[in-house]
Amino acid sequence: MTYLAIPISARDVAHARRQVARAVDGGAETLELRTDYLTDLSVDRVRELVADVRSAAGASVPVIVTCRDRAEGGALDYPESLRMEVLAAAVAAGADFIDCEYANFRRADNERRIRTALSASSKARLILSAHDFAGPFPDLKRLHREILRACPEAVPKLVYKARHINDCFDAFDLLHGGGDGIVLCMGQAGLISRVLARKLGGLVTFASIDAQAATAPGQVTAAQLKGLYRHDDIDERTELFGVIADPVAHSLSPAIHNACFADAQVNGLYLPLHVEGGRGLLYDFFDNVLRRPWLGFRGFSVTIPHKHGALEYVRVQNGFIEPLAAQIGAANTVLIGRDGRLSVYNTDYAGALDAITAGMGIERRDLRDVPVAVVGAGGVSRAIVAGLSDAGARIKIYNRTLERAELLATDFGCRFAPLDDLPRLDAKLVVNCTSIGMHPHVDRSPVPAEALRPEQTVFDTVYNPARTLLLKQAREAGAKTIDGIAMFVNQAAAQFKLFTNQPANTNLMRTVVLDSLAQQ
Numbered sequence: 001m002t003y004l005a006i007p008i009s010a011r012d013v014a015h016a017r018r019q020v021a022r023a024v025d026g027g028a029e030t031l032e033l034r035t036d037y038l039t040d041l042s043v044d045r046v047r048e049l050v051a052d053v054r055s056a057a058g059a060s061v062p063v064i065v066t067c068r069d070r071a072e073g074g075a076l077d078y079p080e081s082l083r084m085e086v087l088a089a090a091v092a093a094g095a096d097f098i099d100c101e102y103a104n105f106r107r108a109d110n111e112r113r114i115r116t117a118l119s120a121s122s123k124a125r126l127i128l129s130a131h132d133f134a135g136p137f138p139d140l141k142r143l144h145r146e147i148l149r150a151c152p153e154a155v156p157k158l159v160y161k162a163r164h165i166n167d168c169f170d171a172f173d174l175l176h177g178g179g180d181g182i183v184l185c186m187g188q189a190g191l192i193s194r195v196l197a198r199k200l201g202g203l204v205t206f207a208s209i210d211a212q213a214a215t216a217p218g219q220v221t222a223a224q225l226k227g228l229y230r231h232d233d234i235d236e237r238t239e240l241f242g243v244i245a246d247p248v249a250h251s252l253s254p255a256i257h258n259a260c261f262a263d264a265q266v267n268g269l270y271l272p273l274h275v276e277g278g279r280g281l282l283y284d285f286f287d288n289v290l291r292r293p294w295l296g297f298r299g300f301s302v303t304i305p306h307k308h309g310a311l312e313y314v315r316v317q318n319g320f321i322e323p324l325a326a327q328i329g330a331a332n333t334v335l336i337g338r339d340g341r342l343s344v345y346n347t348d349y350a351g352a353l354d355a356i357t358a359g360m361g362i363e364r365r366d367l368r369d370v371p372v373a374v375v376g377a378g379g380v381s382r383a384i385v386a387g388l389s390d391a392g393a394r395i396k397i398y399n400r401t402l403e404r405a406e407l408l409a410t411d412f413g414c415r416f417a418p419l420d421d422l423p424r425l426d427a428k429l430v431v432n433c434t435s436i437g438m439h440p441h442v443d444r445s446p447v448p449a450e451a452l453r454p455e456q457t458v459f460d461t462v463y464n465p466a467r468t469l470l471l472k473q474a475r476e477a478g479a480k481t482i483d484g485i486a487m488f489v490n491q492a493a494a495q496f497k498l499f500t501n502q503p504a505n506t507n508l509m510r511t512v513v514l515d516s517l518a519q520q
């Protein structure tokens with residue numbers, strides 16, 4: 001059992017009561033009373049609070065009482081003697097756990113005070129915690145052993161800042177080693193340690209009632225943990241997936257894939273994997289995952305800036321490379337087989353081609369000899385040009401930087417032109433692969449309105465907003481239109497199929513994308 005603990009970080013008892021009510025409503029499985037947040041801290045106040053929480057939450061919700069030392073992230077600066085008295089009083093008042101900093105417990109008088117209090121209780125347990133807000137501990141395993149040697153019946157709690165997602169793997173190793181410890185990483189790079197605590201059997205993971213009430217950097221909200229990250233459905237057999245990107249915070253992929261896992265009743269969890277830095281750190285991340293098959297990672301979506309690096313990693317590992325992904329020079333999907341063998345694919349081109357053919361009401365083979373104007377010569381353009389050229393379309397690439405258009409055109413046997421030629425474009429299909437028109441610059445269009453005609457189909461890969469100025473003007477001109485969400489959903493659906501061997505619920509995916517965009 002991994003308890004979802006919600007910290008109560010209130011200034012006074014009345015505020016604490018309101019927070020407790022919200023935490024219980026929000027699904028708290030444990031409440032952590034952070035008494036160091038109280039402005040009028042006293043032993044009596046803490047007794048009152050523990051009794052209050054007990055009656056509000058019921059006996060089935062364990063209560064942790066913490067009075068954090070300022071040196072380890074405490075909110076207000078209270079003397080050590082008062083903090084130890086508070087913990088002792090909490091035991092007498094019926095707390096299930098008290099959390100004392102290991103560094104303070106090592107002082108003989110503190111240890112004696114805490115042990116005396118605990119010896120009078122049949123149920124209260126001690127959490128011995130250590131925190132490093134700057135980075136990983138010099139030797140995590142040794143610190144863990146030291147804590148257990150000092151007090152074998154204690155729950156060791158080790159919390160450190162992950163400076164990079166690769167710093168989380170030591171925490172996973174420790175949890176995988178067994179015992180009922182708490183090992184978590186702080187900061188955005190540590191987010192996955194909070195989500196994976198349940199899979200790896202950590203005793204507690206912490207989530208806040210809302211973003212303002214977070215008591216540690218990188219803490220997610222209980223609603224995110226339970227909703228977006230499927231906390232209630234995770235167990236030790238849950239298979240892991242995720243999107244490797246930098247930045248990753250605004251990615252819609254966790255929302256759509258997790259919604260589809262739940263919909264298809266797949267025991268899977270999809271994580272945002274913020275892999276910062278260059279090729280070396282990406283390779284370290286893959287190495288870390290492959291060295292730990294017990295983590296259960298089965299596949300990744302890959303996006304900016306790692307699409308090329310992911311492909312090269314799989315090449316170095318002698319994995320399978322989908323031929324068109326090799327030609328594009330970029331992969332957006334990596335699979336890890338049960339034997340550890342890697343394979344990479346590019347679902348961007350298939351996602352785009354499926355959106356185009358569905359929008360035009362044709363089959364892929366009908367694209368042969370169709371004149372297409374592709375605007376843009378970046379990564380998305382490269383995938384779409386590869387797919388369209390594979391289908392036999394006659395492509396002309398328009399780009400601001402003419403040399404990039406020329407390079408892409410040479411690779412796929414197309415023609416190219418500067419953006420100034422767009423008013424004279426002569427194509428049945430027009431595809432925008434630039435970021436022009438994307439939020440917040442929604443009043444811009446890459447193609448002059450006078451170049452749009454009723455016999456054309458216009459596909460805008462921009463999906464935020466779904467209805468771009470280009471698509472509005474195309475509709476006014478009587479052309480057919482295809483929005484970027486269609487491509488986004490199709491490429492994600494193709495990934496879901498590769499991940500699970502099951503078709504994705506694309507209607508659900510589209511709804512989740514639209515809802516997520518509306519909330520941003």
Ligand code: NAP
Nearest residue numbers: 376377378379380381400401433434435461462484487488
């Ligand atoms: P990229 O590699 O950075 O390429 C950007 C392209 O846009 C380049 O051709 C660039 O021209 C052009 N561009 C950017 N700003 C411009 C401006 N002010 N004026 C003229 N041209 C400009 O980006 P990407 O990865 O290909 O992504 C392009 C767009 O695709 C994104 O912005 C996004 O909206 C969309 N997208 C859609 C999906 C989907 O599933 N629907 C997925 C990913 C991305 P230069 O070569 O001259 O710089």
